[in-house]
Amino acid sequence: MSMIENKYDVVIIGGGPAGGQTARNLSQKGYKTLLVERYKSFYDNNFSSAGMTLEPLKEFNLPTKVIGSYWKDITIKCTEKEYDWFGEKPKGVVLDFGKLREFLAEESVFNGGEVLLGHKYVEKRVVGTEVEVDLLEAETSKIKTVKTKLLIDATGPLRKVMYDSKEEQPKMNLGSGTEYLIEVDQKTYNKFKEKLVFFLGHKWALKGYSWVFPMENRILKVGSGRTHLKSKDQENTDKSTKKITEKIIKEYIKPETYTLLDIHGGILRYCEGLNDTYYKNNVIAVGDAISAINPRGGEGIRYAMQSANLACDYIDVYFKTGQENFKEYEKQWKKKKLLKWRLSEVSARRMYNRYSDLQVENRVEFFQKHFSIDVLIDSLFNFNYNKMLSRVFSYLWMKLKYKFNNKEF
Known part of the structure; x- marks a missing residue:
């Protein structure tokens, strides 16, 4: 000893x-x-991924030197369509971890x-x-x-x-993820420099979600996280978060040129x-x-x-x-x-494991039509659902209409 x-x-x-x-x-x-x-x-x-709202900067007295970039817009890319929310001023930051x-x-x-x-x-x-x-x-x-x-x-x-x-x-419930840090050409970076992009549905994610977050000039974080539970439509996706991350770079970001700076990964046990x-x-x-x-x-x-x-x-x-x-x-x-x-446990289990791609798409589309970017941020980052309750009757009515037409919602 x-x-x-x-x-x-x-x-x-x-x-x-x-x-x-x-x-x-x-x-x-x-x-x-x-x-x-x-x-x-x-x-x-x-x-x-280190994306967050502005509040933690003040809450923990964090200096600007730990900030990789500011963001003001959010995009959610589903299997079929893309849904955008726009802000007039910065809504949050991506930290340099x-x-x-x-x-x-x-x-x-x-x-x-x-x-x-x-x-x-x-x-x-x-x-x-x-x-x-x-x-x-x-x-x-x-x-x-x-x-x-x-x-x-x-x-x-x-x-x-x-x-x-x-x-x-x-x-414990298990999860895992992969993230690439890439340097892209300026034209490509400019498309992503002020927004967070999230991916849902099995074309772009595996029982979880994927992301593209901007860092300092020409640097992007691209990653994918998954839960280790069986889900609907899982046969329609690639079989690893690494392959999904590479697919996002190749088929969604489509950079003219890029350099791979780092690959890292981690696990989640909740x-x-x-x-x-x-x-x-x-x-x-x-x-x-x-x-x-x-x-x-x-x-x-x-x-x-x-x-x-x-x-x-x-x-x-x-x-x-x-x-x-x-x-x-x-x-x-x-x-x-x-x-x-x-x-959030209930929400995650439904969104990542129970809903089909079509059901995910319908819910994101409903959210975009009825809620502002501030309500979306409150839901995604603060897990506050109070403002969403005001639309519960619209949501239930939409579900009934789909059911009467023998469609999934």
Whole structure:
């Protein structure tokens, strides 16, 4: 066993938005923190479409240097038709995911925290009121052991810290995705530079959705995400998110020339009902380790960082009073998110797995005819459905008309 090299108040495993925000917050409060990232650079494994509204910039006090581009329009491309919503001014941003992660780590260091790159979490041991943590350095394969009062699981969908390798986890719904970062000619980039494009239906997506998001000049993010459930019309699509992504580049974007800059991918493991383990044996989970990503997709970075903020409030109380109240952390998170996440579970299951391509097309067309871009954004990113209820009778009447004509809706 290696010698214990350092002691901390909090060690955070995982340098994504949730882990970085946790380190940023707690170091600012004066706690001795260590942020551990398995890759040597925050630009490695750079998987996130990172599209969001403008509100999180102010909510988390994010600088302009982490912004890849601004967007004001949204296009939804279905199997047959394309539907557009236009804004008169910027409605949101696409973040540079690597720069965001780097910024949060730099903020932590500025506040007195430490960052350890190129180290992989191996295992933990609870010793009295503290936790010993073994970390493997990638280059040398040497084990570094640190001791901490609290250990944060910010490892995302893998939940590597909360659960030991052979420990049973709650039942999860699975998803995966692929994203290409490409540099295109100026003429092609100009077609996409101020809008988000989403794809639905099995011509362009596999039991999920695909996307084209603009970054800095001439750079586009092109990707596809899928759920691992059987769905209607799935035989009409290519068999992998990689092939779908390449198809979008070739048949939809149609660049005169392009250079492939990076390919990255990731997985999603979502626990229905937010029934994850939030706290156990001095370990606290944040971000995707508590299913912070919405099951329908959209603005996952924002909700990961919100979970970090909430967890930090209870960590601060714990250090100041010595009282564990992390069950309240779980309770408050569910109070804030559970209803919206449950509604999104139903919506995602129908849209991605139950509806045929024709039914998807009909619903998107109905939405375009009846709702503005602001209502669409509220639904896609904030998961608010209140304004949509005003059109429920129009929706039901449309369904009846289709049914009387023996057509799918």
